[in-house]
Amino acid sequence: MGTVTDMRPDTLYRRQTVECAKRSNAFVFDYMSDYLTMMDVLARSITHGLAHACSITPLQYRLMLRLLTEDAATTHDLADQLGVRMSTISVAVSKLVDRDAIARSEDGSDMRTVHLSLTANGRKLLDCADEVAFATMQDYWGSLTREQFDAASESSILAAERHSHLRFENGLLRLDTALVDTVMISRRLTAHALQAYGLSVNDFRVMLALRIIGRSNTTANVAHFLFLNSSDITSCLKNLNARGWLERERSKENRRIRSLALTEAGNDELIRLMPVVFDALHETCHSDDDLIRTHISAARDLVARRRQRSEF
Secondary structure, eight states: OOOGGGOOOOOHHHHHHHTTTSGGGTHHHHHHHHHHHHHHHHHHHHHHHHHHHHSOOHHHHHHHHHHHHSTTBOHHHHHHHHTOOHHHHHHHHHHHHHTTSEEEEEOSSOTTOEEEEEOHHHHHHHHHHHHHHHHHHHHHHTTSOHHHHHHHHHHHHHHHHHHSOOOEETTEEOHHHHHHHHHHHHHHHHHHHHHTTTOOHHHHHHHHHHHHHOSSBOHHHHHHHTTOOGGGGHHHHHHHHHTTOEEEEEOSSOTTOEEEEEOHHHHHHHHHHHHHHHHHHHHHHOOOHHHHHHHHHHHHHHHHHHHHHHHO
């Protein structure tokens, strides 16, 4: 797989993203914000559901899925397949071994190699996680139009084929776990792309929010716009402020309140990073303009509904 910046999709949406500084392309910031918000909402729903019902993380769920079809894999195999560090996989595996969900066995021909396999308890745990994944995705799919559902299905299949593997059960494709994979793959690729610039995905989302909602906004307003708590963006604001991309001013009406705004340098950096993030998202499944348009409509609908629920 090439690096994100090597991918230069020739789509109308990418050209508009590259030229987002033009007044005519200002809508690009809105759709990018809504799409990242949709991915965040889905990821948090999956994470919360798995933690509450099964006491596992999305990564542990996804590695158990690999062992379901690739019995006797190694930690190196799993790290490579899931695109995470060996240390990260090792921690996830150790916790599952402690729960008797995964068994370790030494390779008879190479004592340094340890194979992993799913135990009976692991299969029960996987059944529990499958129910969570299905319920979460069913709730999301229920909010989509037919066109949006078809686009989500196609993209999930493309993403699984590129970065993971398709899961079949009784001869039928499991779209729910493919979509879980897609959400997590998209977040990983986006996070990796921004990490090269010393930013987190939420750092970037805060920059987008400040650009969209304008000056004289408080921490609470920005967090509300992103469906986060104020504490979730405290480190983001510190990072952006340290880089000179954020300015804070005390309100004349209430000195205890500080308004937030992007500096000129911060706005310039946001414009520079827009294609970087677009390419990371595009790397997930290589969507064409029609798929991108449909994904954007789904994201905007989801965000609009959540905003309406939170305001009335």
